Amino acid sequence: MNIQRENFMDAVRWTGRAYFSDWASTTTGAIDVQNPANGEVIASVGFGSAQDIVRAATEARAAQKAWAAKPAAERAQILNKAADILEENGPELIDWIMRESGSTEPKAAIEINHGALFIRQAATLATMPTGLLLPSMDDRSNSARRVPHGVVGVISPFNFPLVLSLRSIAPALVLGNAVVHKPDPRTPISGGFIIARIFEEAGLPKGVFHVVPGGAEAGEALCQDPNIAMISFTGSARGGSKVGEVAGRHLKKVQLELGGKNALVILDDADLDIAASNAAWGCYLHQGQICMATGLVLVDQKIANDIAQRLAEKANHLPVGDPSSRQVALGPIISDGQIAGIQKIVDDAVQKGAKLLAGGTHDGRFYKATVLSGVKPGMLAFDEEVFGPVACIASFETDEEAVELANRSEYGLAAGVISKNLARAMAVGNQLNVGQLHINDQTVNGGPYAPFGGRGKSGNGCRMGGPADIEEFTQWQWVSVKDQATAYPF
Template sequence: MIVRELTEDGTLSIQTDTFLDAGRWEGRAFFADWAGTSAGVIDVRDPATDAVIAMVGVGGADDIARAAQQARAAQPAWARTLPAERARILNKAADLLEANSAELIPWIMRESGSIQPKAGIEIEHGALFIRHAATLATQPMGVMLPAMDGRSNHARRVPHGVVGVISPFNFPLVLSVRAIAAALACGNAVLHKPDPRTPIAGGIIIARIFEDAGLPKGVLQVVPGGAEAGEAMCRDPNIAMISFTGSAVAGAKVGEVAGRHLKKVQLELGGKNALIVLDDADLDIAASNAAWGAFLHQGQICMATGLILAHHSVADALTERLVTKAAHLPVGDPSTGQVALGPIISDNQVASIQKIVDDAVAKGAKLLAGGTHQGRFYAATVLAGVKPGMLAFEEEIFGPVACVVSFSSDAEAVALANASDYGLAAGVISSDLGRAMAIGEQLNVGQLHINDQTVNGGPFAPFGGRGKSGNGSRIGGPADIEEFTQWQWISTKAQASAYPF
């Protein structure tokens, strides 16, 4: 971390850790090199204490244009770089991320309000995503096509050019690097805009590992910024594709603006994810799954378990177990002790959570645990009797709220789960695998987990959703080459021939 101290002569002394040397990046963004931005500097604050932990350069439209031009100029040489060399650089970046984990984990904790295990998962999964991307670089990128008219034909996958990546605050490292690494592996240059609330975990760390790994200058640009910078990326003619992770509202805006400029768009948005607990489920196991899915990282996860659909015969018993678990989850500053839940990212988000909880209670739901907060620390909350028409049933909460909904039949469970406009993830827990699968196959989601909760992800699976959860695109696993390259058809004749005209 950065330590600021006043010396005896009144000047400010800044001491830094070795890898994230603040003298290199503080107050700057990452262009072809570290440099100031025309839009100035912003403070980065710890959401638990509101203390300033660093300052970074923030990008405006002019900074985005500058970065996009530099990335486009650097991309052709990177695309010509031998696949094995691209893979070597990516693997080196993963090595650096793992080797410096002890220094980087506290940054993730303080910047995003993460507890230590969650921050550690970001390092672990971040390295896995990079290593998976490295394997993409050496995959076959072409196929032979049937001959016609005496010519030979083949098709190959080619990079788009410059990919713009826009990432959120909640898992800032993983949700940034999964797109950045895959795009780089396929020969694209990348302009990345991390959320301005988490520019270090979501941007500076990534810039540093690729810088030290030997990525050529200009191939990766990291410019933190807000809505102005994001809109500039969607409009910029030097950017061919936008990969966006965030809310459905913001994603719709990204899709609209980028679409007007004929860019490819990959959207991974929110979710109102249902966990269906059948009457034959082990309730202790089911409650453990439901609590993890609803409360992990304060519920600030797109795959969070937003609805717990419990068969009416077990709903009360399951709810009792959830209430017990909620009562034993301490909330507080992750950097000061052993807590299960850290802070909500902002005061506005706390107000949004409280509005949804209050609406549910006003409309007849029972508040059995939590429902209160001290500043940004929101207690693990359990609502029973949640029904359609309540905000808690309809909307993504992005807070630690377990919403229990009762159902009477398998068909009703399917109908309740599919009532959402979202379609990201779902889980079904049952001792009857065939029954669980039969229910799961009817759910309109991008990822289905049988006998597991909804918060799952990794580098080897195609991740994405339907409806308000995305535009049908996927990221990860076999989907990466499809998303970050495009087909080019090449036909070859031994020599040119005349045509009738």
């Protein structure tokens, strides 16, 4: 069956609207969505208020019980059909992701591919064992089973809008929850409406899934609404702190996947060309706008200059521009404010003694691939997440110092170690305080099969993906059964 159609994302259906139990207008009207590469208005979507979140949460709660009562195989079937629809309409959807998020075509294609994988992996959870028989102190039988939370609120970011939305939405749905989703208002189509369309076509019952683009007001309403039992948030540490604070006051479960200052440790026996290639990929993929981006390249001082020169050469040959040309490696930074933040970090490093070996400038929102060497603690480039295409190179004298420098960060998302000596690389890696460790690879790795998350400012210890999803999107319920009620002495 070919589900693809020439205009799957027919804008007549959703222009100026949000997705409740059906496409409908919001109380506050619509906003324009712009292409960050050229400022072109590509769509108009409904912008949600707190009142719209209340509507969505109320409708979701009303629909959730019937959805959870469906046979697990039926829920899984709907998800697998949604994955089929996503893949078969990929060529059209890739174009939306490119225009809305500033992605290059290969990066947008990764989102389609990985998005379908996340949905299919989630579908397998529906038929996994979710209960235990427990010992008893009397003649009753005892069991523990995992049950849905009810309604899950999802808040997702702009950088990988499709994948970073689906990795929460898909497992939450298949495990019997309803979902109210607030995508970033800069990427509401890639991060929300595409997902609404594939589930709509796949036959997901009305009311089970809602997409309401919105700002801080809508996000706060999600965290406060009594119909919502859990919040799954992906974004900055600052935003996550606010979400955790508000949701905590309302006693909701909170899953936070935040930023990172991820170290790639290159030991002195590494192949120089391969190590530089890993560093460039980790630093520059999607303009560095990735939570797992290589934020700090820690290199043994004996090879630091060699790595820096190779990185500078790569940076100088990476074309930057509008991804629609299909001729660039780096697209636009998402906003003017983010450009200003990147420039502040680069300028601070240079003023404090770092060497600018490549880049360091921008043309509008197109920031050149940049290399800073001699980065040290106390510089913003060492301490803060850049979220831009900047390779920050710091050197170390011993493996012990490499570990100390990597662990200085308040973040703890990902790390990589590159060495020809596997035992040595593991010895270094085992000491790093991160949620994801990659030996002989850079830091940008993700997928549906492994628990994903971080420590410290990178998250609250929660994980999503693979075996972690059942733990996150359901909760234990103890069930005890007596053959018949017995009298008590009172």
